[in-house]
Amino acid sequence: MRLIHSSDLQIGMVFNYFDHTTAALLQDARHAVVRILGELAIRHGATAVLLAGDIYDKQQLSPQTLAKPLEAMRQFPRVAWHLMPGNHDPARENGLWDRVRRMALPENVHLHTSPGAAAIAEDNGATVFLLPAPFQYIASSDDLTAYMDAEPTPSGAVRLGMAHGSIRGFGSDGEARNPIAPDRSKSAGLAYLALGDWHRQMRVNEWTWYSGTPEPDQFKLPPDPDGTLCNGGKALLVEILGARATPIVTPIETARYRWHHVSETLTDDSQIDVLEARLRRLDSDLGRVVLRLRMQGTLSLAGRRRFEETIIQSGVGAAVCALDCDSADLVLEPTEADMDDIDRSGFVRTAAERLKIMAEDLSAAEQARLASHALRRLYLEHLSDTSKR
Numbered sequence: 001m002r003l004i005h006s007s008d009l010q011i012g013m014v015f016n017y018f019d020h021t022t023a024a025l026l027q028d029a030r031h032a033v034v035r036i037l038g039e040l041a042i043r044h045g046a047t048a049v050l051l052a053g054d055i056y057d058k059q060q061l062s063p064q065t066l067a068k069p070l071e072a073m074r075q076f077p078r079v080a081w082h083l084m085p086g087n088h089d090p091a092r093e094n095g096l097w098d099r100v101r102r103m104a105l106p107e108n109v110h111l112h113t114s115p116g117a118a119a120i121a122e123d124n125g126a127t128v129f130l131l132p133a134p135f136q137y138i139a140s141s142d143d144l145t146a147y148m149d150a151e152p153t154p155s156g157a158v159r160l161g162m163a164h165g166s167i168r169g170f171g172s173d174g175e176a177r178n179p180i181a182p183d184r185s186k187s188a189g190l191a192y193l194a195l196g197d198w199h200r201q202m203r204v205n206e207w208t209w210y211s212g213t214p215e216p217d218q219f220k221l222p223p224d225p226d227g228t229l230c231n232g233g234k235a236l237l238v239e240i241l242g243a244r245a246t247p248i249v250t251p252i253e254t255a256r257y258r259w260h261h262v263s264e265t266l267t268d269d270s271q272i273d274v275l276e277a278r279l280r281r282l283d284s285d286l287g288r289v290v291l292r293l294r295m296q297g298t299l300s301l302a303g304r305r306r307f308e309e310t311i312i313q314s315g316v317g318a319a320v321c322a323l324d325c326d327s328a329d330l331v332l333e334p335t336e337a338d339m340d341d342i343d344r345s346g347f348v349r350t351a352a353e354r355l356k357i358m359a360e361d362l363s364a365a366e367q368a369r370l371a372s373h374a375l376r377r378l379y380l381e382h383l384s385d386t387s388k389r
Contacts, residue, residue: 007196052196053086053164148188269303
């Protein structure tokens with residue numbers, strides 16, 4: 001039996017830290033990933049998709065938002081979709097999942113809102129049972145997978161677990177306080193334990209994996225050496241070979257967008273070209289890049305202008321899907337040529353010289369920041385006036 005394991009789609013997430021246009025693109029990607037998972041299932045001969053919690057981001061969602069992923073699942077009738085509540089979308093009374101259940105659910109969509117073994121397939125004469133551990137509340141101090149150890153299934157059955165939470169003693173970056181025993185797959189006789197909640201993809205042991213979120217959603221976890229955030233963008237293709245045989249688990253790409261965090265120090269204007277080249281190498285299609293850029297160092301006024309034009313306002317900034325740039329620590333060091341571009345003499349040059357002195361006074365940080373900003377504006381305004389003449 002082959003299956004696709006995913007989790008943490010968090011459909012309905014609102015990206016408040018981006019502009020409305022970018023937020024709409026990222027929201028659309030979360031809806032589109034359902035179709036991607038279905039297409040991957042068909043391509044790899046998987047008969048089921050296990051979604052281990054947090055299919056939705058919150059309880060209060062519109063009927064259209066609730067129905068969209070279900071309608072996408074309907075388009076893959078040969079694939080059985082198994083959905084389980086997580087801590088973002090717990091199965092509370094008269095909550096989200098009651099609303100979903102009242103909809104005209106596709107025949108291939110199965111909701112697992114209460115614990116207990118459910119027969120989901122036949123494979124080589126053996127019945128495959130799914131043992132879900134759904135959330136009833138936002139958080140639980142109990143291990144919701146504990147019941148699996150004693151949950152009866154027929155002899156020779158293949159037992160699959162599905163849970164949402166944090167493996168005890170396995171790292172310190174779990175996103176919930178909901179404990180799961182690290183040896184649950186062994187104690188419960190599971191052929192595979194599909195986990196959700198951690199947005200990065202991780203192997204706990206041969207039978208237990210976190211799938212990670214299929215579409216990255218935040219700058220939170222430490223980056224890989226290439227600057228890519230390890231916070232999702234993949235699912236898992238799982239081949240079940242027997243009741244306790246070691247499954248074959250293969251990561252597969254799902255993300256429409258790739259999130260990158262780049263920190264750079266500039267000490268010379270010429271380094272802007274090096275930075276631009278580095279950013280353009282992040283992806284062959286910069287339109288799928290969500291970029292966080294943290295800058296420090298020094299630039300001349302002319303260099304700062306070129307930085308804005310090449311990296312922020314156009315160039316790379318126009319090519320990527322979204323750019324979050326913090327250049328507060330990028331200090332201006334005007335050259336004589338910069339000052340001459342503003343004015344060679346007269347009261348404007350005098351004002352520029354005074355702003356330069358104030359900008360270099362680190363004992364008054366806020367005054368220095370404002371003076372630096374004013375000096376940059378003065379430089380740009382005079383260049384603009386010159387170009388109009």
